[in-house]
Amino acid sequence: DVKVTQSSRYLVKRTGEKVFLECVQDMDHENMFWYRQDPGLGLRLIYFSYDVKMKEKGDIPEGYSVSREKKERFSLILESASTNQTSMYLCASNQQRSANVLTFGAGSRLTVL
């Protein structure tokens, strides 16, 4: 069964801490995405990547960065976490020339105190 795995389901961090959210997919997908999900706002795209070492800003990239050193792994980095980054973070992937069916991970719920 194809999978997108997010290593941490729940994290609690303090304001100012550096946070790494890891995502790994085993489907050899070219595209990977990071979304955040907030009540009443739906899913908003933070960053996406079309290939190794490639990244593009989504709709809300401020306060975040990403890293894609290997095809299967896409990391989301909060350099200095703030309370307004408390959210559910969802990683997804798909093939370059698919009908854009995204495969999602189960999510990482981050709380910043």
Added chain:
Amino acid sequence: GNSVTQMEGPVTLSEEAFLTINCTYTATGYPSLFWYVQYPGEGLQLLLKATKADDKGSNKGFEATYRKETTSFHLEKGSVQVSDSAVYFCALRSNYGGATNKLIFGTGTLLAVQP
């Protein structure tokens, strides 16, 4: 720009009731349209899709028809079950211009089905 608007929830229904969740969109050109479902504690998964006008997507008893004239993609099910309780997201992918791999999601509609 491109956007998706879906009805606010929560939607609370009794088992075997008829379900409609409204979704309308704004997009340049002819987007592809999707419904994703998120069960409690899980990530999103594709429920159904339609890639051109008048297409009907269907899966697990759910249906949605791509209506270009009304820019809508309403989700329907004739008889809901308790196991359908979830958050439902309408989404579009623009097929116009660059960055065509991006999906734009609506805000989600929580469906609660009571026995």
